[in-house]
Amino acid sequence: MAEARDVVVLGGGPAGSTAAILLAREGWKVTLLEKERFPRFHIGESLLPFGNTLLKDLGIWEDLVQGGFTVKPGADFHAGDGHGMLRSDFSRFLGEEFGRTFQVDRASFDHLLLRKAGEAGAEVREGTRAEVVELGSGGVRVRAHGESGAEDYEARWLLDCTGRDATVGRHLGLPKSDLGMAKKLAVYAHFRGVRRNEGAWEGNISIVRLEGGWFWIIPLREGITSVGLVQPMARFREAGGEPREVFERACTGSPEMRFRMKAAERASDWHITSDYTFRHHRTAGARWILCGDAAGFIDPIFSSGVRVAMESAARAARLAGRCLKEGRGLSASEQADYHRKFVRMTGAFLRMIRMFYDNHGFEVFINASGLLGLQRAVVDVVGGNTEPSWGVKWRQELFFAICRLQRWVKFAPRLPLFTAAARARAAAEA
Amino acid sequence: MSSIALDDLRAMLAETCMLQTPVAEIGEDTPLFGPGSVGLDSIDALQLAVAVEQRYGAPLKDPEVARQVLATLGSLREWLIRQAEA
Numbered sequence: 001m002a003e004a005r006d007v008v009v010l011g012g013g014p015a016g017s018t019a020a021i022l023l024a025r026e027g028w029k030v031t032l033l034e035k036e037r038f039p040r041f042h043i044g045e046s047l048l049p050f051g052n053t054l055l056k057d058l059g060i061w062e063d064l065v066q067g068g069f070t071v072k073p074g075a076d077f078h079a080g081d082g083h084g085m086l087r088s089d090f091s092r093f094l095g096e097e098f099g100r101t102f103q104v105d106r107a108s109f110d111h112l113l114l115r116k117a118g119e120a121g122a123e124v125r126e127g128t129r130a131e132v133v134e135l136g137s138g139g140v141r142v143r144a145h146g147e148s149g150a151e152d153y154e155a156r157w158l159l160d161c162t163g164r165d166a167t168v169g170r171h172l173g174l175p176k177s178d179l180g181m182a183k184k185l186a187v188y189a190h191f192r193g194v195r196r197n198e199g200a201w202e203g204n205i206s207i208v209r210l211e212g213g214w215f216w217i218i219p220l221r222e223g224i225t226s227v228g229l230v231q232p233m234a235r236f237r238e239a240g241g242e243p244r245e246v247f248e249r250a251c252t253g254s255p256e257m258r259f260r261m262k263a264a265e266r267a268s269d270w271h272i273t274s275d276y277t278f279r280h281h282r283t284a285g286a287r288w289i290l291c292g293d294a295a296g297f298i299d300p301i302f303s304s305g306v307r308v309a310m311e312s313a314a315r316a317a318r319l320a321g322r323c324l325k326e327g328r329g330l331s332a333s334e335q336a337d338y339h340r341k342f343v344r345m346t347g348a349f350l351r352m353i354r355m356f357y358d359n360h361g362f363e364v365f366i367n368a369s370g371l372l373g374l375q376r377a378v379v380d381v382v383g384g385n386t387e388p389s390w391g392v393k394w395r396q397e398l399f400f401a402i403c404r405l406q407r408w409v410k411f412a413p414r415l416p417l418f419t420a421a422a423r424a425r426a427a428a429e430a
Numbered sequence: 431m432s433s434i435a436l437d438d439l440r441a442m443l444a445e446t447c448m449l450q451t452p453v454a455e456i457g458e459d460t461p462l463f464g465p466g467s468v469g470l471d472s473i474d475a476l477q478l479a480v481a482v483e484q485r486y487g488a489p490l491k492d493p494e495v496a497r498q499v500l501a502t503l504g505s506l507r508e509w510l511i512r513q514a515e516a
Contacts, residue, residue, distance in 0.1 A: 079498065082509065082512055083494075083495045083498045083499060083509075084498035084499075084501075084505070085498075085501075085504075085505050085508060087458070087459055087504055089459065092459075198433060198511070255512070255516070256512075259512045259515060259516075262515075366498075367498075367501065369459055369461045369501070369502060370461035370462075370463055370464040370466075370467055370501055370502075371464060371465070372464075372465050372466050373466050413494065413497040413498065414494055415494075415498065416492065416494045416495050416498065419494060
């Protein structure tokens with residue numbers, strides 16, 4: 001016997017909870033189906049300050065303050081050999097509202113949000129895996145597999161927030177693109193005793209750029225620090241051995257990582273995740289919308305995951321809410337508009353991601369503070385602002401132009417990290 | 431655990447280089463070289479490198495490395511903390 005609902009939300013991560021809170025708050029009958037039981041471990045622990053407004057709107061900001069989550073006042077980028085760094089101080093460039101945000105262990109953060117969804121009036125079912133039965137023009141049907149067996153749900157709307165499971169994308173066989181990004185692997189764990197920044201910068205995320213990959217260092221609560229290595233799949237294969245051995249060797253090979261990890265002790269299991277960038281060519285239909293990773297996953301270097309997830313889910317919730325009120329489905333132009341906005345938002349990060357992986361681009365980036373105040377151009381995106389003001393936008397265009405020219409004209413001083421590697425390669429060939 | 435005060439670095443900067451900017455206005459991430467910066471030149475860089483070696487015993491011989499390390503007082507400070515523990 002199928003029960004009728006207004007909205008069924010698949011997935012209880014930040015996207016799913018955001019959508020469920022916003023829709024349930026308006027009085028719609030919402031059911032959220034989450035395959036796991038919370039709290040559960042998840043990657044993606046650094047928030048971006050331009051997501052603050054939504055965190056406050058959802059009523060979770062105070063919980064983060066009270067919960068003692070690490071305050072994140074900025075982001076540091078280091079050259080792995082210890083020669084070169086860029087510190088992005090959010091409060092200096094982005095003002096009071098976006099001057100800081102939080103580092104969050106996702107087990108707690110996602111659980112907090114999911115509880116808010118329940119408090120807002122959504123029916124939350126954990127330990128329930130869902131499959132799509134039908135996506136019609138007037139409504140949807142899903143089959144939920146919970147502890148008490150299978151159960152069918154009917155709803156007028158479906159929001160797919162199932163992350164990289166991409167339930168609807170797989171069901172429909174939606175075409176997607178890898179956006180020209182290489183397949184990567186992340187290997188990571190939680191540690192104690194990782195060396196943190198001194199003073200006011202203790203809560204910064206630190207990104208350590210190696211010649212062929214990078215580490216994240218995210219200071220969490222209670223002395224725990226999340227450390228992960230991201231490298232192209234091909235590099236892991238070349239290096240040989242277990243991914244954790246590659247992690248350990250990469251640490252030993254980088255003076256910056258040796259300094260950080262000198263007294264580090266592992267405090268969790270090792271985790272391995274594939275980082276395959278993709279974006280669906282279509283992200284909405286008459287009665288369904290894809291949110292966050294279910295619509296597209298982009299390289300995690302700029303911590304964009306939670307921001308994109310929550311922002312797209314909030315947009316999807318507004319659209320679904322409006323259509324519910326008017327008793328109709330999403331028009332073709334509304335579907336296209338939602339997709340365009342998703343592409344624009346992920347596109348802003350992708351541009352920075354491509355710059356980061358390009359050695360010349362990274363040289364300009366890490367020296368940005370000394371180049372005509374170009375730091376102003378990048379801090380906005382580092383802070384998660386994908387729709388900056390005109391004054392920032394033209395600086396960004398200048399920044400990316402200089403990144404392209406750096407190959408021929410030395411705007412920024414060469415990074416020893418890259419020149420040393422080039423010399424070593426030349427010597428090996430000779 | 432070593433700590434290096436920003437004020438000590440400011441004082442070293444003021445003693446070593448001909449500054450156009452009041453030293454108190456030079457923050458942790460104020461660029462020292464290049465357009466829109468404090469306006470130090472290559473001679474200043476050389477003198478600063480010598481002063482760093484004398485005071486902290488950390489040699490800065492490679493000009494490419496020096497360019498990165500001396501970009502701001504903040505980057506110099508972070509580098510010195512690491513040298514002290516290497």
